[in-house]
Amino acid sequence: xxxxxxxxxxxxxxxFVHHVVREHPGTEVTVLDALTYAGDRRSLDPVADQITFVxxxxxxxxxxxxxxxxxxxxxxxxxxxxxDNSLADPWPFVQTNVVGTYTLLEAVRRHGTRLHHVSTxxxxxxxxxxxxxxxxxxxxxxxxxxYSSTKASSDMLVRAWVRSFGVAATISNCSNNYGPYxxxxxxxxxxxxxxxxxxxxxxYGTGHNVRDWIHVDDHNAAVWEILTRGQIGETYLIGAxxxxxxxxxxxxxxxxxGQSPDAYDLVCDRPGHDLRYAIDATRLxxxxxxxxxxxxxxxxxxxxxDWYRANEAWWRPQKDATEARYATLGR
Ligand code: NAD
Ligand code: TDX
Numbered sequence: 001x002x003x004x005x006x007x008x009x010x011x012x013x014x015x016f017v018h019h020v021v022r023e024h025p026g027t028e029v030t031v032l033d034a035l036t037y038a039g040d041r042r043s044l045d046p047v048a049d050q051i052t053f054v055x056x057x058x059x060x061x062x063x064x065x066x067x068x069x070x071x072x073x074x075x076x077x078x079x080x081x082x083x084d085n086s087l088a089d090p091w092p093f094v095q096t097n098v099v100g101t102y103t104l105l106e107a108v109r110r111h112g113t114r115l116h117h118v119s120t121x122x123x124x125x126x127x128x129x130x131x132x133x134x135x136x137x138x139x140x141x142x143x144x145x146x147y148s149s150t151k152a153s154s155d156m157l158v159r160a161w162v163r164s165f166g167v168a169a170t171i172s173n174c175s176n177n178y179g180p181y182x183x184x185x186x187x188x189x190x191x192x193x194x195x196x197x198x199x200x201x202x203x204y205g206t207g208h209n210v211r212d213w214i215h216v217d218d219h220n221a222a223v224w225e226i227l228t229r230g231q232i233g234e235t236y237l238i239g240a241x242x243x244x245x246x247x248x249x250x251x252x253x254x255x256x257x258g259q260s261p262d263a264y265d266l267v268c269d270r271p272g273h274d275l276r277y278a279i280d281a282t283r284l285x286x287x288x289x290x291x292x293x294x295x296x297x298x299x300x301x302x303x304x305x306d307w308y309r310a311n312e313a314w315w316r317p318q319k320d321a322t323e324a325r326y327a328t329l330g331r
Pocket of ligand 1: 057
């Protein structure tokens, strides 16, 4: 099988490429990535001689058409992915997440190529802290931010192209990922690298918001199962029953890094900040037999801390610019 991986120089996409090269060695992999501030070719260094890398935009029809024509499947990770950035400037989110996904859909329609669209649980909005409910594939869409509304839009486009044009696509909506190669703008890498730099972690608002954490390798193993064995036209939710509030995440990190558990600061909240996400992954578990391998969040966090400690050369170039952006937001 020849797959095109969009966004393969980003956090989850790069880990997916590593996963495929490691676990499914017969697969031919072409990465299409625009190398925005969030993409880093060095994340693919360990597999560089086993893949083809194309620098390009998913909204560029000619490039996309050429690559899609030669592939059996597209695994679509490319996106603008950070909520805080989408509040500061929504336009790149509309352009990449909506127009870019549209461009890919038209190409897979022309060439009959299989598509797996990678999306997020944030399309469902948020849950109350004490609500026993979790998101399921039939939960109504109710996105809160420019980021999540553009991801919801892209999901809707995929659904419509399946129904109206018979495109062979699947969708997955996953919860918050953690692991190696995640940009330092995101919550866990930001706090780990702050502590390494002697800066106190920064919790938005009260720190009571809950995220449903999953290790990136568990997400990517699920994506592979859906790509190869999922039912066309279906939506699969991916989650590992990893609900933890942000304050507990920071306190665990502080403890793992030898600091006092109250050595953090509360900073001003993100506007529209979703309270809680929680995933019911029953379909994925029952239909495809998937189960997470990282069952201890604490152990997964400890390994992630070790990775950031050992790979300062990878994250250091992004750190100052990222913190300068946060400083302008007061966060
Ligand atoms: P990321 O920001 O780390 O990486 C995005 C990648 O896409 C970068 O390499 C970037 O250069 C590339 N890209 C951006 N715009 C592009 C364009 N126009 N054309 C080509 N490439 C472009 O994001 P991530 O955290 O790895 O997320 C990957 C996907 O997974 C996204 O679709 C996101 O919505 C989804 N997702 C992320 C999470 C999470 O916790 N990070 C959870 C669920 C779903
Ligand atoms: O410094 C911080 N302090 C803080 O308290 C940062 C950067 C974040 N937070 C909070 C906000 C969230 O409640 O931590 C939580 C996680 O924040 P992010 O890492 O920005 O992730 P989130 O907004 O939950 O979205 C992530 O998961 C779903 C990804 O960035 C999305 O791409 C994915 O779709």
